[in-house]
Amino acid sequence: MDEKKLYDYNIDETFDLFLLIKSAIVRVAKNGKKFIAFTFQDKSGQMDGKYWDANEADIEKYQGGTVVKVSGKRELYQGNPQIRLFHMRLTNAGEPDKAEQFIEKAPIKKEDMMEEINETVFEITNANWNRIVRYLLNKYQKEYFQAPAAKRFHHAFYGGLAFHTVSMLRLAKSITAQYEEIDHSLLYAGVILHDLGKVMELTGPVSTEYTLEGNLVGHIVLVDEEITKACQALKINDKIEDVTLLKHMILAHHGKLDFGSPVVPKLREAEILYHIDHLDATINMLNNTLNRTEPGTFSERIFGLDNRSFYKPNTNRLSNEKEEESDTLF
Structure with missing residues (x-):
């Protein structure tokens, strides 16, 4: 495989690369003909490109999760990078064809992230929160350490959810060290569980799309439901204050109703969780772009x-x- 990656090419430079189709959405142009809006990916990042006048065979052939050979040119459209497609084909025998060869991965090993999160669980001294967090981490362990944290914009890579969580826990620990009044157990539990619903909302790191549950319910409500199920399994009364506080952390973590939270933060720790989440996502987007x-x-x-x-x-x-x-x- 060519060692040069997609983002190693400059604007107006042509290339001939193997790329993963991250997503393929069929749309209709103004002339009534179908085209495919692609998002391509290799380990350097994602880039969009349009395949005009697509026929049914093209639509069937070029699906998300497929590796293809792309000849094209990197361009800039309305301030964003995109690919002008010249030619595209499926891979031949002996050519790279495994999606895993092209997906971005978290910069920390899975085992190290698992260890760091598990060590933090020991610091959750409230028994109910500790048991609920342990139960849900065990239930979704495989998915939790593979899933991206988003479809596209931040931590949208293999292990992105766990990496986002680890980054937020580090921020949370710095804040609790500075402000002793903060309930660190509640904040850490909220950080670990706040995006756990992404394992149900998104299909996975290779060809990331929203599931039916993700589109119709959303990850915030999905986690709220999982906490209720955990309480039932652990024989914890889900109406006690401990559980209500933990649920509020999840339900309020987007900070504003306009951002998708059913309620706004009404706990000190919930307000902090919202800012930590937003800060880490923002820095990740900036780093990815500025790199x-x-x-x-x-x-x-x-x-x-x-x-x-x-x-x-x-x-x-x-x-x-x-x-x-x-x-x-x-």
């Missing part, structure tokens, strides 16, 4: 951040200035 932006230029637009572009400072210039400054101090 593939040339120093001294503006990034592509980030849809999840109000479609803004961000400037990446010319670090070489800054480091040179610091060296010159240090040379003239004495």
Whole structure:
């Protein structure tokens, strides 16, 4: 396989690469003809491209989760990178054809994330919250450490859910060390469970789509239901205050009704959870985008951040200035 990846190519540069079809959505153009809106992926990231005048054979052949050979050109459309497709075909015998070869993965090993989360569970000293968290982690252990945290915008990779959780736990521990009044047990339990519903809301890391439950119910309500089921299995009264507080953490973690939360935060720990979640997602989106932006230029637009572009400072210039400054101090 060509060592050069999709985002290694510059704007207007042509390429010939094996790529994974992350998603393939059939749409109808203004002329009445069908086209396929693709999202392609390799380990450098995702990029969209349109396949015009698609026939039924094309639609059947090019499905999400399929590896294809793509000839095209990287372009910029309305501030976002996209692929102009020249030619596309299925792989031949002996060519790369495993989806796992093209998906992004969490930068921390699964075993290390498991250990860090499990160690934090020991710090949840409230017995009811501890038992519920343990029960649900055991129930969904495989999916929890494989699932992405989103379809596209943040932590949208293999192990993204667990990595997002670990990042948030580290932020939470820094905050609880600074502010001793915070109930660390409630905050940690909320962090670990807040996005567990993603294992039911999304299909998985290879060809990530929303499930029927994900579209019609959503991950917030799905976790609320799972907490009730856990209480039934553990013989915990789900009407006691402990359970109500934990459920509120989940139900309020998007912070605002407009963002999908059924209720707004009305606990100190719920308000903190909302900000930690938003902060970690924001930093991940920024890092992903700026990592593939040339120093001294503006990034592509980030849809999840109000479609803004961000400037990446010319670090070489800054480091040179610091060296010159240090040379003239004495």
